[in-house]
Amino acid sequence: MLYSSQAVAKPYFIAAIALFAVQVLFGLLLGMQYIPVNLPFISFITFDAARLIHTNLLIMWLLFGFMGSIYYIIPEESEQELYNPKLAIQLFWVFLSLTIITFLGYLLLSYATFAKITGNQFFPTMGREYLEQPTIIKLGLFIVLCGFSYNIAMTVLHGRKGMINLLLLAGIVGTTIIFLMAFYNPSNLVVAKYYRWWLIHFWIEGTWELIMEAILAYVIYKITGDRKIVEKWLYIIVAVTLTTTILGIGHHYYWIGVSEYWQWVGTVFSIFEILPFFFMVLFVFNVVNCTKCQYSNKAVKLWALSTPIMAFLGAGVLGFLHTLAPVNYYSHGTQITSAHSHLAFYSTYVMIVLTMISYAMPILRNRKIVNGGLSQRFEILAFWLMTVSMFFMALFIAIAGIMQVYIQRATDLALPFIEIQNSLMILYWLRSIGGVVFLIGVIIYITKFLIAKSNNL
Amino acid sequence: MSQDISEIPDRKMAIIAESLYLLNLLILPGIAFLVLVWLFIKYDNISIGISGCHLRQTFSASIWVGLLLVLVTWVMLSTMNHDSPYTWMIIIPYFVICHSALVLLGIMGLAKALAGKKFHYPIIGPSS
Ligand code: HEM
Ligand code: HEM
Ligand SMILES: [Fe+2]
Numbered sequence: 061m062l063y064s065s066q067a068v069a070k071p072y073f074i075a076a077i078a079l080f081a082v083q084v085l086f087g088l089l090l091g092m093q094y095i096p097v098n099l100p101f102i103s104f105i106t107f108d109a110a111r112l113i114h115t116n117l118l119i120m121w122l123l124f125g126f127m128g129s130i131y132y133i134i135p136e137e138s139e140q141e142l143y144n145p146k147l148a149i150q151l152f153w154v155f156l157s158l159t160i161i162t163f164l165g166y167l168l169l170s171y172a173t174f175a176k177i178t179g180n181q182f183f184p185t186m187g188r189e190y191l192e193q194p195t196i197i198k199l200g201l202f203i204v205l206c207g208f209s210y211n212i213a214m215t216v217l218h219g220r221k222g223m224i225n226l227l228l229l230a231g232i233v234g235t236t237i238i239f240l241m242a243f244y245n246p247s248n249l250v251v252a253k254y255y256r257w258w259l260i261h262f263w264i265e266g267t268w269e270l271i272m273e274a275i276l277a278y279v280i281y282k283i284t285g286d287r288k289i290v291e292k293w294l295y296i297i298v299a300v301t302l303t304t305t306i307l308g309i310g311h312h313y314y315w316i317g318v319s320e321y322w323q324w325v326g327t328v329f330s331i332f333e334i335l336p337f338f339f340m341v342l343f344v345f346n347v348v349n350c351t352k353c354q355y356s357n358k359a360v361k362l363w364a365l366s367t368p369i370m371a372f373l374g375a376g377v378l379g380f381l382h383t384l385a386p387v388n389y390y391s392h393g394t395q396i397t398s399a400h401s402h403l404a405f406y407s408t409y410v411m412i413v414l415t416m417i418s419y420a421m422p423i424l425r426n427r428k429i430v431n432g433g434l435s436q437r438f439e440i441l442a443f444w445l446m447t448v449s450m451f452f453m454a455l456f457i458a459i460a461g462i463m464q465v466y467i468q469r470a471t472d473l474a475l476p477f478i479e480i481q482n483s484l485m486i487l488y489w490l491r492s493i494g495g496v497v498f499l500i501g502v503i504i505y506i507t508k509f510l511i512a513k514s515n516n517l
Numbered sequence: 518m519s520q521d522i523s524e525i526p527d528r529k530m531a532i533i534a535e536s537l538y539l540l541n542l543l544i545l546p547g548i549a550f551l552v553l554v555w556l557f558i559k560y561d562n563i564s565i566g567i568s569g570c571h572l573r574q575t576f577s578a579s580i581w582v583g584l585l586l587v588l589v590t591w592v593m594l595s596t597m598n599h600d601s602p603y604t605w606m607i608i609i610p611y612f613v614i615c616h617s618a619l620v621l622l623g624i625m626g627l628a629k630a631l632a633g634k635k636f637h638y639p640i641i642g643p644s645s
Contacts, residue, residue, distance in 0.1 A: 338624065345628035369621060377617045455614075459606050466602035 061423055063135035065142035070424045071152050072128030073417050077509075079121035079159065080410070081502050086114040088499055091492040095485060105167065112166045112192050118405065119190065120159045125413030126271055127155075127208055130228050132420045133278050134212055137228075138219025144211050151207045158200045162193050185245045188256055198242050205236040223291040224281070227274040227298060234267035250317035257312040264409075265305045265333065265375075272371075272412045273297050276340065279364045279419050283355045284347055293343040297336050304332040311383045315392060323385035330383040337376040340368035357422070359439040363415035370411060370447065374403030374454065381458075390469050395484075396461030403454035411447075414505075427512065438508040445501030453494035460487040527568030530560065531630035534568065538575035539623040542582060542616065550579050570635045574626065574642040578619070581641040585615050 061067065089110050092102045135142050142148060165174040171192075178194035180186045185195045193201070209232050216229045241259040246252050273294060281290045310326020344365055355361060378400040382391040391397065418439065467473050468480050481488075534556065540549035557576040561569060590612055597604040622638055629636035637644070 341621065341624045342628050342631075345625050346631050372621065372624075373617055377613065381613065455610060459610055462606050462609055463602045466605060 061426075063141050065145040065148075066132050066135050066420075067424060068142065068145050068148040068152070069128040069132035069420060071149070072124050072131065073421060073424075075152070075156055075159075076121045076124040076128060076413060077417070077506060079117050079124065081506065082163070083114055083117040083121060084495075084499055084502050086110050086117070088492070088495040090114055091488070091495045094481070094488040095492055108171070109166050112171070113163060115190060116162060116166070116192060117159070120155075120162070122268075122409045122413060124155070124159075125409075125416070126232075126268070126275075127152075129275050129413065129416040129420070130208075130212060130232065130271070132416070132424075133228065133275070134215050134225055135219075137222050137225035137278070138215050140215065140219040142211065143214035143218065147207055147211050151204050151211075154200065155204045158197050158204070162197050165194070166192075183243075185243055188245070188252070190260055191242050191256065195243075198239075202236070202239055202242075205232070205239060209233050209236045222287075223294055224274050224278050227270055227277075227294070231267045231271035231274060234270070235263060238262050238267060253316040254313070254318060257309060257316075261309045261312055262305070264405075265308065266301075268409060269301055269305065269336065270298060272408055273301065273336070273340070275412050275416050276344070276364065276367060279360065279415055280344060280347055282419065283361060283364060286347065289347055293339070293347065297339045297343065300332075300339060301336040304329055304335060308333045311385075311388065314385050314388055327383070327385045331380065333383070334372075334376040334380050337368065337372040341372050344368050357419065357436075359436055359443065360415065360419045362440060362443055363411060363418050366443070366447065367407065367411040367415055370403070370407030370451075373451075374400070374405075374407035378403055378454065378458070390465045391461065394461045394464045394468075395457050396465065399454045399458035399461055402457065403450060406446075406450045421509070422512070425512070435508045435512040438504055438511060442501045442505035442508065445504065446498055449494045449497035449501060453491050453498070456487045456490040456494065460484045460491075463487075527566050528630065528633045530556070530568030531571035531633075532627065534571040534575045535623060535627040535630045535636075538579055538582075539620065539627060541579055542620050542623060550583075553579060567630070567633065567635050571626065571630050574636060574638050575623075577643050578622065578626075578638045578641045582619055585619070586612065 089102055089105065090107065092099075093107050093110070131142065131148055165178070169177070171186075174194065175181075175186050178196055180195055183195045185198060186192055191198070209229075212229055212232060216225050219225075238259055241255055244255055246255070277290050277294045281287055284290070306329075307325050308330035310322045310324075311330040313322035313326055348361070348365060382388050382396050382400065463484055464480055467475055467483070468477070475483075534553065537549045537553040537556070541547070541553065553572075553575060557572050561572050561576075590608065593604075593608050593611070597608070622641075626636045626638065636642075
């Protein structure tokens, strides 16, 4: 570690990994409820509550992961200590409390009760997908994001300004500003949906994508040691991201009740949303080959080279598959969407956070870049278990989605929803098996850190 | 380091070959392939450097593209029952997986060409 304030990243990473495990556990529970397995521990919680926990914890832990990564990168890139390390730790505890309260609220209370207790009636913002958190939790999260942006901005402004840290700054300031949309909830459903997508789409395909690209560039720079060429590629990738993603938002506007020209705008621009992922693959394979790097942490290299490939498949290919308006007309909101959601979230944000943790954690724990041999082998095994099982989960669900579209929408059969779900049972079984393998991967991943610890003793 | 890369002889031709392979897959199916065939016939025998390598690799890989994506898909489409959902549950994932794997290989080939290196397409490229 070059700067002692980089250590604030550690609690963020630990929280991220713990919440990741819980999120996946609830994903598995959801998967089990799709197949009627009547074990008591599966049905103790309703599907909607488990889904809330699954998706909301995902967003929360990814934010923990981003914050940890950025706190780690910024001092090094700005060549000075973090502006206010104490604030970073205080915000960590605030954010963790918010997350745990939200989690317990979803778990123990009915959603209506939770809304009532937290005063949703005074300022209603709840009940929209991914924005289900109580209004005061949202407010808390906004304050955390503001404090975080402030801390990073002050560090960047006082230090060396490079492509990577300026991009990270832009990413988090953008994330914070866009989050304001969470408080705008007009009663007209069309208008409400119109603006809700600003938040969802501009986060996951805009500002978060910029953060991802900056983290990837940082790790690749650390692997190859060639800053110039990394920054050159980063310019291209960022430029392509910004030019495609903004009007690409049209792919969420096809059927919500706005003007029809959005079908053209969304289709044309979101086709090109694959390009950033195309360039990311080109970038890593070009750069990592250019330099005869002797980088010894094999796990980091594996994560960093695989992230763009998987992102190309999950966000790029599966995104493209249903982004054309005439296709989306059939596939909108089916299991095809779910297949894309899973592979895209896993491949872009889960993998980039795990890449960064893989790089930074050994250093944060004074392990001089490389972990012990056994712990490294555990991490690589966990990588393969998680990545391969997620690939197959997405494949099974995409196949289920094709069947669903066929019998529900493309033909005159138009069977009732539940009957259709029954005919997809085998694929839901396969998904759950994939989920079990994924969870085993997560457990091995966590074991890795415990092994590394005992090695040191 | 990045300066001498551009001086590697026939790096340009290698980049063009890989780009044509990708264009054939992504935007100009058929047309880009014909251009690639023309380049292959015209330059393959003369060049022993990286351009020869990339030309031979992409030429061979493009023929596989034709077999896997056009021929196999056409055979499946013409023999399988279009009124069964199972047909589409097989053909669509088959096509998407094959196509994206071939595109990914092309991106890696292009990355190597840009770096002035040789690239061997696993399985679908000639071994020399
Ligand atoms: C950057 C990573 C990406 C992530 C994490 C991601 C994630 C998601 C998620 C979670 C949804 C579901 C939203 C809902 O609940 O309705 C979604 C929907 C969608 N995504 Fe992505 N996505 C990414 C990139 C892309 C790209 C690059 C494209 C286009 C090429 C795309 C096209 C779409 C489309 C068309 C929908 C709407 C599906 C529907 O109509 O049901 N996504 N995405
Ligand atoms: C890192 C791993 C995971 C990520 C990033 C993730 C992400 C997501 C997202 C974004 C959604 C919302 C999907 C949508 O609205 O289309 C979702 C829903 C869901 N996830 Fe996951 N998930 C993960 C792991 C799992 C696992 C291991 C399972 C177990 C089988 C699972 C099963 C489900 C189910 C059943 C739903 C509900 C879909 C529905 O509403 O029908 N997930 N997940
Ligand atoms: Fe989007």
